[in-house]
Amino acid sequence: MNVLEETVKPIKGLKLHTIKTDKFKTNTLVWKMKAPLQKETVTIRSLLPHVLESNSEAFPTTAKLRAYLDELYGASLYVDLAKKGEYHIISISIDIANEKFLSDQTPLLKKAFQLLSDIILKPNVDNSAFDRATVAKEKRTLKQRIQSVNDDKMRYANYRLIQEMCKEEPYALHVHGESQAVDDITEETLYRYYQQALAEDELDLYVIGDIDIAEVEGYASELLPFAVREPKKAEQRAAIRKAAVHQVKEEQDVKQGKLNIGYRTNLVYGDAEYFALQVFNGIFGGFSHSKLFLNVREKASLAYYVASRLESHKGLMMVMSGIDNNSYDQATSIIGEQLEAMKNGDFSEKEIEQTKAVIKNQLLETMDTARGVVEVLYHNIVAEKQVDLQEWLTGMDNVTKEEIVSAAKKTELDTVYFLHGKGEE
Amino acid sequence: MEKISFEQLQEEMYYEKMNNGLDVYILPKKGFNKTFATFTTKYGSVDNHFLPLGKEEYIKVPDGIAHFLEHKMFEKEDGDVFQQFSRQGASANAFTSFTRTAYLFSSTSDVEKNLETLIDFVQDPYFTKETVEKEKGIIGQEITMYDDNPDWRLYYGLIENMYKNHPVKIDIAGTIASISHITHDMLYECYHTFYHPSNMLLFIVGPVDPETIMTQVRDNQVKKAYNEQPEVQRKFDDEPAAVSKARSELKLNVQTPKCMIGIKTGNATQSGQEMLKKELSLNIMLDILFGKSSENYSYLYSEGLIDDTFSFDYSQEQGFGFAMVGGDTSHPDRLAEEIKTILFKAKEQGTITKDSLERAKKKKIGAFMRAVNSPEYIANQFTRYSFNDMNLFDIVPTLEGLSLEEVQRATDDLISEDRFSVCQVLPK
Structure with missing residues (x-):
């Protein structure tokens, strides 16, 4: 039995979790941002990671950013949103080949850290606003993503059950937000929200693979510096009881x-x-x-x-x-x-x-x-x-x-x- | 037992052919908890016209019978095999594809017991009239579930457009009408024809000792009386190179339309290294044309023609092969036109460049390494490759050696006006 060990180290506002194992051929970085699930922020929050993964200051178009990932032996970059209890969680993951299995010895993990840092801290922003064209495209895709639940009846039935069951609770919200709230988001409001999220969210970074923990700690403190914060908690309410089924x-x-x-x-x-x-x-x-x-x-x-x-x-x-x-x-x-x-x-x-x-x-x-x-x-x-x-x-x-x-x-x-x-x- | 090493990947694999013809592969994975094993027969939904064991005349069997047989293998006289696996802490499953039926388990303890269970249950059929009838209700619900799934309907709709005669166009699970004709005698006939060890492959991957496991399999097989059996004789009607239908529309209960373009290969007779080169070349070509780093992807995305459901792939088996490109879209006709234009442009010199080829190769090499983190991928794909006389572990060296000319030639061979088909799912 091989039970992995996690080392947790707070680095100012970020909690770094490292798990060392030699069983994978790749190294994985998973960035998590957690905030209470709320009607007012659910939609803007679900747009955010999709705008971030589109491009960055250094790679201002999707084609450029993706070409760079291809060069890094097809490093994968993907984002994900989840509801866990009454929290709304953003994940950004990079999975990158471990160069010890390649004939080419470029230090890939360091490059993955630099890229993650770029995506989070140096997005494609001008004048306190995200790139206009990117936001417009991602708003359109977000609407389609929200809508798509209607076309998959298994997912739809599951979503409708939660909606009916948790009517009075934030948990009823769709993980991708509300279609009618998408139009109101602008490049400026999204950027403002992002600054707020970076300042207030609970931040965690998981790094797993055949890594050197000290080296990873070095990268994290150098490339991902965040001020200490007291993460917001979801309102604890007593479970709502219905009079009848x-x-x-x-x-x-x-x-x-x-x-x-x-x-x-x-x-x-x-x-x-x-x-x-x-x-x-x-x-x-x-x-x-x-x-x-x-x-x-x-x-x-x-x-x-x-x-x-x-x-x-x-x-x-x-x-x-x-x-x-x-x-x-x-x-x-x-x-x-x-x-x-x-x-x-x-x-x-x-x-x-x-x-x-x-x-x-x-x-x-x-x-x-x-x-x-x-x-x-x-x-x-x-x-x-x-x-x-x-x-x-x-x-x-x-x-x-x-x-x-x-x-x-x-x-x-x-x-x-x-x-x-x-x-x- | 033969040992095969893959130095760059730092993996080793062990192989032995049993006396009864069964191919057994073991790939030890250190540090993993899980052992994953698949026991696969080269028998899928396309094998519906064949010479039954010991008979002189070819027969055609009802659509969906290979899949039906897969379901029924789990039931035994003394109960359900799922129960036994879970008592031994394993989770078991099975699937039927166009060309294969695979039985599998994964477990982190009692590996040898579970392996014994896997081999024994697949080699000991038990079908009765009653249990066969009862299964029709369950599979009926499986079929209805897929009927309501628009992505599934799109996929099969497109294959049906492309193929005129080849049984790949038949739904793997069959229809409620076709499965109503299945009897336990037919199941036995299919079983005895296709489940002979010489038509099967066992793959075990996990933290195991290869010597122990190979000995166990050998001992297990020696105890069972198998007569030598000739290779299965299958029959396929001639299939024209051109598609059967260039276009179809399905009106379903959806809000966003879907559009998928299919390109049928004119020649699906390759196997071995030739087939591997062709599959890799065509997938590289699709990646260069439609991958997220391509100008085309940016253009289609900016124009609002695609979203994150957009996908592309080429795959081939003995007798059929096709590329598929598409996804959800608000403008299905325009997307179909654009995809077609992009594909035709790939035949022109200079569209697929040396730089883009090198980048796509690197991407595919990284993707392969990510894939071999997964025991499921290794076992399932190794088996698929092996049934087509290819070797999964040749992927990286073959990619590295692929030339621009080879990719261009494969592209030119594939793309031809009469091989295109479009299937769309539209709101009612």
Whole structure:
């Protein structure tokens, strides 16, 4: 077993995380900016990384910047936005070949640091405004990106469930923001917002690969200097409880119905019972040995996919399935019965062991990709906890049946969403 | 057991052909937790017309049967193989492509047990009338799911435009009507024809000891009685070089249109190094023309003709091959025109330059190194390459040796008016 070790070092306003391993052929840098998820900033914030990755002062066009990346043995540069609990997180990643596997010995990691620093600190800006043409193009693409959720019914149903379930909470916001808010963004307002984000956001940099930690610390303090700040926290509100289960049925021109069900787990990452929640979700619907797969798919032949997954920071569990338009009653009742079985402790020692084994396996496999390592470790930043990788493994091992039942009992059905074809339900 | 070293990459691979014909490859990956194994048969959706084992007459089987068989392999008399894998801490899966069916697991513990499970379940079919009927509901939902997926419809719509006779134009999963004809007897017939070890490849990658694993596989295979089997005889109708249809439109429940251009290769008979050169040349050409560092990409993006869904790729298998370029767009007709113009311009001298070739090569070499971080990539792609008599680890040396003339020649061969087709998904 190879559990990676993370070294964390604050460098003024930036927290540097280094993970040294020789198992990859590339080195990976992941830059994270975290701020509370808010209606007022969600759209401008999701435009930002796409403008940054387009070009820079030194490489003022996309073609020039991308040609430079090609020269660096096809270094990959990509940006990503995520919601974690009530936070909105920007990621900028560079993955670059390790020159020890190349015939050419150019020091690539240093160049990757310089490039990341350029993208963040020396963007293509004139007179306190981002480049006009770039912003215009990226606004257009952002609108298309927001719109695209409508054309992928699996994503759409998932998005609609969250929207209905979390109506009164920031979490209902789409990760890419709101189409109607895009037009109001200008080169100036975007730049002003960026300066504010750079000054206020919580900043983390992960570097993983066959690296020299001291060397990386040197690059980070030289190339990414940021003033110390007190990161803003998302408002902590008590979970919103609905008086009755919220039921939503929506009709569209689709062949397959999409059934998405949302639950409040009332447990989040870092809670003592969090590992039990993971095992509960695993027995219930996380895997192809789970109750949902066995009963909805294998026994009743109602679905090809049926699964449950957790949102660890928000305390949600979501079931999703594609079923025939006419199978709604049968599917919801089978899913309901499986949850009841969990609450009644109607599952075997074998199911517990099986699920723990698979979860541990999944976690160890995640450690085999650089991105996976970063995502697991970043949970600690979002939750303000320090759970290391070894604790994940032992935490999972120690979960008892009583704890699983207790986690199951805390779970409350919140919203049932069904997207179905015309003339049926 | 033969040892093959790749010095620049600092990797080693071990190979042995079993007495029954099974090819076994092991690539040890130090520092990794995960072992990933694939057990693949050279049998996919295009193999629908063949001489069944021991028979004298060719038969045609229902569309979607290879994929159906893949689903049914997981069910045994004493239950579901998924259960056994997860008891052993592994996650298992399978997929069917045009030319392959692969069964796989990944696990970080009990590797030898899981490997045994993988080999044994794939070599022990169990189909009954009842279980076959039950599966039709599940696969029916899989088919309906893809029916609602506009990207999937676009992809198949374009292949259908390009191919007149070749079974690549048939949906891998078949249709609800076609799978209704599948019986357990047919599954056995396909199984016995295509799942002989001599038609299969086992690949194991992870923190394993090659000697131990090879011995285990050898011992496992020796216990099983396999008769020698002749190579599978497949039949394909003649396929014209030109596309079947130059254009089609699908009206679907979408808000943003989609447009994909296909270019069908006029000759998909290459294999081995020749095929590798052709695939790499054409992918390099597409990257030079449409990659993010190209002027064309900037132009198309500035004009609002493409967004971040834009993609391009050339791939080939025995008997078919095509390039695809496109994505979501508000102006599908204009995008189709622009892509076509750019491609035709590539036939002119001086469009593909030495500089752009060198840059694209560097990019592809870096991309390959990133790819070999992934055990999944290594196992799946090595198998695909091997079934086409190519070697995955020849990619970097072949790229390095690729000349401008070779890229230009491959480009000139591909691009021809009668090989183009456009498929568009438009809002209803």
